[in-house]
Amino acid sequence: MIIARTTKVVGASLASLTTLLYALPALAQSATSAATAAAPAAAAPAAPAINSGDTAWMLTSVALVLMMTIPGLGLFYAGMVRKKNVLATVMQSFAITCVVTLLWFIIGYSIAFTNDDPANPGKFIGSFAHFLLNGINVNSINGLAPTIPEYVFSMFQMTFAIITPALICGAFAERMKFSAMIIFMSLWLLFVYAPIAHWVWGGGFLGGLGVLDFAGGTVVHINAGVAGLVCALVLGRRKGFGTVNMAPHNLVLSFIGASLLWVGWFGFNAGSAVASNALAGAAMMNTQVATAAAALAWMFAEWLVVKKPSVLGIISGAVAGLVAVTPASGFVNPTGAFIIGIVAGVVCYYAAAHLKKMFGYDDSLDAFGVHGIGGIIGALLTGVFADAAINPLGANHSIITQLEGVVVTIVWTAVVTWVILMVTKMLVGLRASEAEEEEGLDITQHGESVAE
């Protein structure tokens, strides 16, 4: 398997073969015995060393990926809701950013990305030893990212942990109680995101299957998309769905948000090389090509069907392309990325505009239609278009192996999300009251409103 855990090690190494040879022992370096054994003469070349170029790029990537959630995703979603819910919508992204930051610092990073014995990592969960980042200091290095400080690696992973639950908000927009949202997201981070991140990237069992996921097609997008679908089904439709006008109130906000997502995504995908190297460059090119292809594909599909090329269409297509190229970005060549983009643009348009209607669920802002479907397309097509010339870890690509990764993620996410929703419902209830929903969440949940 080449989950990003391995990917990231290799990503860090592609710059030169020497770096590769040096990165692999670096994993063992974390184990005390190996360190001692390696200590003598070869100590200098074998010791993991912080690389300033890699660190500079990863510091930048952290900022870029954080920008994807605040303000990017917050604005993207806020523009699509009705005016009475715009503050509640940006509030969700901002509050999740704060809550996840603390949970990640308290225990999330520890259970997802550290192992008591790095040579023999936990299959299902990592270590509890780094509670409150205990034992991690300014000079620490995580074997998963041997050329950057562990604080930076933890921060980089934190920004992924922030955006994933924030994506789910699109599915239950305009109706979930704020208190329920906070409880649900906290539990979801600890019981869904952290374990899956560990399975795929932190040394867990999915890492052994051979699933290719460069930057988070399974961990982030399928995960959030499926959780969103479960939320939409459990919470039910918005009051008046299908009869009341629920048109987006200001697509300029969504345009700004989508544009920030696009730019931030270079930190997400190119940053997932966890190094400032050639593979990061390939991921960047693939990201750009797939996004443009998907944006135009959605736009033209819509143009054919409803006779107008829409702003919401082209920006939604761009996000679908970004999602789909995420697992593929460090494995495919630009031609593969181009095809993935076109498929994602057309299929996600179909999912958001037609599939949803067919089944009648109210995935309000298409968290499932874009992130779930786009993630699945990207994950599967990575198994088709992986090119060993871009990344040797993709040599044994297989769509069947990819499918295994997708199915495992879907099953765990769906089941545990449902359980967490039930627990949250017992504690505080899930939905705002009908009267509150009608008046709008801005005034009823937060006591504020935007100026007329």
Added chain:
Amino acid sequence: MKLVVAIIKPSRLEEVRQALNSLDVHGMTVTEVKGYGRQKGHSEIYRGTEYAVHFLPKLKIEIAVEDALSDRVITAIREAAQTGRIGDGKIFVFDLEHVTRIRTGETGAAAL
């Protein structure tokens, strides 16, 4: 005195203002309103979901004028606001009973 109330397309406001200005009408009140007449509304489609928008944005202009001027005002508004397409709006005229200028207390035609 007459109160002329015109509902027009927002894009024609400047033309109407200029036409009235040349008639020596130097005051008006403009309000952003929504409504429909024969034009009905239009539909908007977002990610495949179609919404009928019944009320379209229009501007409501209110002008108080002396009786002698009202016909010319109506003609000026009609000519300036007309595009020939459905949705150009309507002009309503009411008898105006009384006017007071708040600053000076003047009333009637002197207050216009």
